[in-house]
Amino acid sequence: MPVDGPEAFTLILEPVPGCNLRCRYCYSDCTGSGTMTRQTLRTALEKTVRYAADQGFREIHLLWHGGEPLLAGLDFFRTALEILAGLTPDLSCRHYLQTNGLLLDDDFCDFFRDYEFQLGLSLDGPQDLHDSMRLGPDGRGSHGAVLEKVRLLARHGMAPGFNAVITRGSLGREQEIYRYFQGLGRGFRVNPVTPGLSPENSIEYLLQPGEYGRFLCRLFDAWVGAARQRVRVSPLDLYLRALAGGGTYECQQRETCVGSCLGVKPSGDAVLCNRFETHLLGNILDREIGELLAAPICEALRRRAGMLSACHPCRYWSICHGGCPLNAWVCGQDLLAKDPFCKDYQLIFNHIERALADLQREPHPRPVP
Ligand code: SF4
Ligand code: SF4
Structure with a gap:
């Protein structure tokens, strides 16, 4: 989206x-x-x-x-x-x-x-x-x-921009994937493969909890460490902006998408x-x-954020709000549960926060007199 x-x-x-x-x-x-x-x-x-x-x-x-x-x-x-x-x-x-x-x-x-x-x-x-x-x-x-x-x-x-689906085969290839799109000179977005109406199609390619998060961390390192002209990587750019205080822009990060x-x-x-x-x-x-948009499911989803009590103490609540209800449905048939990529979000949010903190710790260059 x-x-x-x-x-x-x-x-x-x-x-x-x-x-x-x-x-x-x-x-x-x-x-x-x-x-x-x-x-x-x-x-x-x-x-x-x-x-x-x-x-x-x-x-x-x-x-x-x-x-x-x-x-x-x-x-x-x-x-x-x-x-x-x-x-x-x-x-x-x-x-x-x-x-x-x-x-x-x-x-x-x-x-x-x-x-x-x-x-x-x-x-x-x-x-x-x-x-x-x-x-x-x-x-x-x-x-x-x-x-x-x-x-x-x-x-x-x-x-054009590009959309890349991330499967188990993508794991460990983050540098290569970043350099590939960098070579094309355009930004890209990664999306983890998710089950849908035909879950048997995707089951062998699905990522285990934490694998997507670690993939994002390595992709982030490839992005910030890139030597030549960088290309934009989503959703990392959006997470970076949100963690730097710039507000949430993805449907999956909002209190409700309804x-x-x-x-x-x-x-x-x-x-x-x-x-x-x-x-x-x-x-x-x-x-x-x-x-x-007044259908019963929409009304339920409008209340979802308030009901995710396990998420409320989370330090990333304001930029996550429990994530995407559809991910919760396709992975666990519970629309009102938190996003099953929770662990992955925590990994990448924490990784970006540490990178930002490291930047702030770097000494200021002395002004040239
Ligand atoms: S269900 Fe998920 S992907 Fe769809 S609009 Fe809502 S947050 Fe976005
Ligand atoms: S990171 Fe996990 S615990 Fe925190 S708000 Fe998102 S889904 Fe909930």
């Missing part, structure tokens, strides 16, 4: 359920077909503009997600932009697109550049890591094809966010967003 301050409402739109890859760790069932209808698209956009205006948000963030959103075709995105232009909101609107990139062509690139879409390409790092997980229907890895699309984007004056985002599937079914496939809130075609 994009990094959005509380002043932004994020609509996560899934134009198609299907995907043209067959990634081993995929949390979703990507074999579906069909495309979101124009009526569903229009309704989702109209209701979002209305809700965001009513609630006093200053910006709308549209996150195009999937499945693989480019399977919807360029005309789908043109239609969306036409509808949005007709809504003339007093709100600014930013577009983010999460894609495997394989369907990018000259027309898509021109369109996304002209409308200032920020692209996030799925790329797990060095070739063997990526190709061991991100396979086409023919069973072949997609790394070379993704890099080809990175070069295509560059020819159109665009530089009220600032909504996911809409091709059928119009609404979910709290794109990963939250297990709990439908209703359908956007017959309910306003305020009604969807």
Whole structure:
């Protein structure tokens, strides 16, 4: 999800359920077909503009997600932009697109550049890591094809960010992963693999408690120790900012994520966010967003932070708030439990704090007279 301050409402739109890859760790069932209808698209956009205006948000963030959103075709995105232009909101609107990139062509690139879409390409790092997980229907890895699309984007004056999924195979390779993205010259975000609707797909790749935290610590060391021009690493940059007193910006760090985002599937079914496939809130075609976000599960999640009494004494409470309820659900079927990555968060928060303290202990250089 994009990094959005509380002043932004994020609509996560899934134009198609299907995907043209067959990634081993995929949390979703990507074999579906069909495309979101124009009526569903229009309704989702109209209701979002209305809700965001009513609630006093200053910006709308549209996150195009999937499945693989480019399977919807360029005309789908043109239609969306036409509808949005007709809504003339007093709100600014930013577009983010999460894609495997394989369907990018000259027309898509021109369109996304002209409308200032920020692209996030799925790329797990060095070739063997990526190709061991991100396979086409023919069973072949997609790394070379993704890099080809990175070069295509560059020819159109665009530089995407990257999203890398972290599995057991990534452990111990933090320096290499950092240097790989540094070599591409763009920032990246890491996400630990999590189970989803088909947990049997991912079970052998899941990280044990503490492994993700230690991975983040080593990645942090690679980042701060980098000799050449650094590239941004999320979520480390966000943790660093939060620990330095700059406030929390990730949905997972806030007291509640309810009220600032909504996911809409091709059928119009609404979910709290794109990963939250297990709990439908209703359908956007017959309910306003305020009604969807008043579903019993949302009411329960609004109370979650108050109920996490085991977290309240934690020194990281103000920048964590118990983490992501969906992680709690997929790992333990308890939405109101704390995030199972708790130990990992404590490890990385503590590691960053010590690095900041070390910096402060360094002697000031004497001013040159
Ligand atoms: S459920 Fe988790 S990932 Fe989804 S919006 Fe909430 S905090 Fe973010
Ligand atoms: S780090 Fe762990 S104990 Fe602390 S607030 Fe986060 S989930 Fe709770």
